[in-house]
Amino acid sequence: MKKIVIVGGGAGGLALATQLGKKLGKSGKADVTLVDKNTNHLWKPLLHEIATGSLNDELDNVNYLVQAKNNYFSFKQGQLIDINREQKTIKLNNINDHQNQTIFPETVLNYDILVMAIGSTSNDFGTPGxxxxxxxxxxxxxxxxxxxxxxxxxxxxxxxxxxxxxxxxxxxxxxxxxxxxxxxxxxxxxxxxxxxxxxxxxxxxxxxxxxxxxxxxxxxxxxxxxxxxxxxxxxxxxxxxxxxxxxxxxxxxxxxxxxxxxxxxxxxxxxVKAPDFLKDIAALETNRANQLVVKSTLQTSRDEAIFAIGDCACCAKSGGGFTPATAQAAHQMAAICYKNIVALINNQPLKTFEYNNKGTIISLAHTAQGVITTIGEKQMGVKGWFASCIYTMLYRFHQISLFGIFKTLRLVSANRVYRSIRTKINME
Ligand SMILES: Cc1cc2nc3c(=O)[nH]c(=O)nc-3n(C[C@H](O)[C@H](O)[C@H](O)COP(=O)(O)OP(=O)(O)OC[C@H]3O[C@@H](n4cnc5c(N)ncnc54)[C@H](O)[C@@H]3O)c2cc1C
The missing domain is CATH 3.50.50.60 (FAD/NAD(P)-binding domain)
Structure with missing residues (x-):
């Protein structure tokens, strides 16, 4: 049975693990494992709302173990520190508890197909201080x-x-x-x-x-x-x-x-840039922002058994330029990566990824403003309540890809009830 390992359970990686688990894990066609350094997933575009307390992080956190159990994949907590392409293994650092005591030792995992989806970190461009x-x-x-x-x-x-x-x-x-x-x-x-x-x-x-x-x-x-x-x-x-x-x-x-x-x-x-340790990792090709260079199939340029998606991938657009580091792009990459892994296992031809910019909405406290892209690159300005709804939709689509439509609707209404009985700002 093929062993698929996805490293990074963020906007792209968690959606991918969920889809692959349901398609290949459930039928026993592949063994799908998700690795993340944390135990829970929170959709990163919500971080500014966590920082300012306007979001209830309890209800929006997804526990990896539960998601894995419900969707026929395994979850392994660990921080990737190295890849060995000859032996097809990855090395995970040991995990320590709050008292710095090791609870999980350093581990090595085998893979047949590896997907790198570890996102990005802030880029200080080396500015002192x-x-x-x-x-x-x-x-x-x-x-x-x-x-x-x-x-x-x-x-x-x-x-x-x-x-x-x-x-x-x-x-x-x-x-x-x-x-x-x-x-x-x-x-x-x-x-x-x-x-x-x-x-x-x-x-x-x-x-x-x-x-x-x-x-x-x-x-x-x-x-x-x-x-x-x-x-x-x-x-x-x-x-x-x-x-x-x-x-x-x-x-x-x-x-x-x-x-x-x-x-x-x-x-x-x-x-943003991809984490520093990715620079030239396992002699894979990386760019100045440490992103792994991928072909249009999302396979890394020097190793077809390794895919990269989301913020840590450098994917050229056919019309010039590169796919941006956004949740929208990570979702679209996850969808093509899913199809390509299934195709690879079934010895079928792979699809090429083409980023489809659906627009950008900026949330401005109680309202929002931005553009949506209608046909091709034609843009339509949107403001106010309608823009806020579109802004929220991207997150709802992410939730639907993880839990399905009915659970997402129940979560939305649970959130409404919770909001009505707590302070409007998390003051803890
Ligand atoms: C405040 C803020 C607001 C944003 N707003 C928007 C928006 O409105 N619209 C939009 O499209 N995008 C937005 N973005 C960008 C968006 O969040 C990212 O582009 C998107 O999350 C990238 O998805 P990803 O799957 O590549 O990585 P992430 O979602 O960042 O997930 C990476 C995962 O990898 C794990 N990981 C990292 N390193 C390791 C390691 N070494 N070993 C194991 N696991 C590891 C992390 O724990 C994490 O779970 C925003 C970002 C921020 C910070």
């Missing part, structure tokens, strides 16, 4: 850590222990994450103030967004980005474009050729 002093929204742990320390600062201000009149938050990177985080932060402080905490309103926040290029949201059409720029200013944010940060220390960002910018809280959302 950024790694040490900035907050990155890379995983649940960092998002929760941010929320807890931000809440402590807010409560100290409210109780008078901290006498600041203004809280300087500086965000480097005006892509979707930086923009969405800005509006969520304003909403968060207003909502906490609504529960009676003195001095807490969005007026407390001095949010500055710093962008190296000449405009925010480079991936969106210029007029949509302009509209969102104005909206951010209405919220109260200050936007500095054409400003390149060359250094950071504990309380400042240093722009090239300009005065330092003071900051009480420093967030870095200026781009």
């Amino acid at each position: 950024v790694k040490e002093n900035c907050i990155f929204l890379d995983d649940q742990e960092s998002a929760k850590k941010f929320r807890k320390s931000f809440l402590s600062t807010l409560f100290r201000i409210s109780s008078g222990l901290d006498t600041k009149d203004k809280l300087n938050i500086t965000i480097v990177g005006a892509g979707a994450t930086g923009v969405e985080m800005t509006t969520e932060l304003f909403k968060m402080v207003d909502t906490i103030g609504y529960y009676g905490f003195k001095k807490l309103s969005s007026e407390l926040l001095n949010i500055t967004i710093i962008e190296a290029t000449d405009r925010i949201l480079g991936a969106l059409p210029e007029n949509t980005a302009k509209d969102i720029h104005l909206k951010l200013e209405e919220f109260g944010a200050k936007i500095l474009t054409k400003t390149k940060i060359v250094k950071a220390d504990e309380n400042h960002f240093y722009p090239e050729g300009q005065e330092p910018i003071p900051a009480d809280i420093m967030l870095w959302t200026a781009g």
Whole structure:
């Protein structure tokens, strides 16, 4: 029986493991194993909502063991550290508990087909001081850590222990994450103030967004980005474009050729790269962002037994350029990878992957704005409630791919009930 190992249970990897489990695991045609360094999956585009407490992370976390049991695949907790292509094995680091005691030793797993789906991490572009002093929204742990320390600062201000009149938050990177985080932060402080905490309103926040290029949201059409720029200013944010940060220390960002910018809280959302250990791993081809170079079938360029999907894959588009590192692309890659693995097992020809950009919506606290792509690359601007619904739909489609439509509908209504009996912001 063929052994399929998928490393990384994120937007792409978990959907793929679920589909392969149902198709090949259930019938005994293949042994499907998912490996992830964590025990639970949370859809990464929700991280800014975890950071600002507007999301109930209990209901949105998916336990890998349960998902595996329900969908005929196995789950192995472990962090991939190496690949041996000759022996067709991967090495997983040992797992330690909260007291640093090893609970699972280093392990080696065999594969016939390996899928790399380990996502990406923030890219500091080697800027001195950024790694040490900035907050990155890379995983649940960092998002929760941010929320807890931000809440402590807010409560100290409210109780008078901290006498600041203004809280300087500086965000480097005006892509979707930086923009969405800005509006969520304003909403968060207003909502906490609504529960009676003195001095807490969005007026407390001095949010500055710093962008190296000449405009925010480079991936969106210029007029949509302009509209969102104005909206951010209405919220109260200050936007500095054409400003390149060359250094950071504990309380400042240093722009090239300009005065330092003071900051009480420093967030870095200026781009992503695949994890550093992927660089040239097992002599596979990688690019400058450490992504594994794949052919149009999503097989890595130097080894047809290894596929790569999602943020850790570098996949050229037929019309030029590369597939973007988005959840939308990871889902589409998972769907083609699934078909190609089934085809490979059945000795059938493989399909080629072509990214189909369905548009980009940016969530702006209570509303949303962006573009949807209708036919080809033709774009249609959308705003407000309709845009918010489309934004939510991408997550619902992800849930449907994991649980099916009926369970997803039940989850949506459970979430509604839960929201009606808890504070609108998670204050823990
Ligand atoms: C705040 C934020 C907002 C975003 N908003 C949007 C949006 O609105 N729309 C959109 O399309 N995209 C959005 N994105 C991007 C999107 O989240 C990613 O493109 C998408 O999650 C990539 O999917 P993936 O499967 O490649 O990786 P991920 O979903 O990141 O999953 C990677 C998995 O691999 C595991 N892993 C990592 N390293 C190892 C290892 N060494 N061994 C074992 N397991 C490992 C991780 O634990 C994780 O489970 C957003 C991202 C962020 C951070």
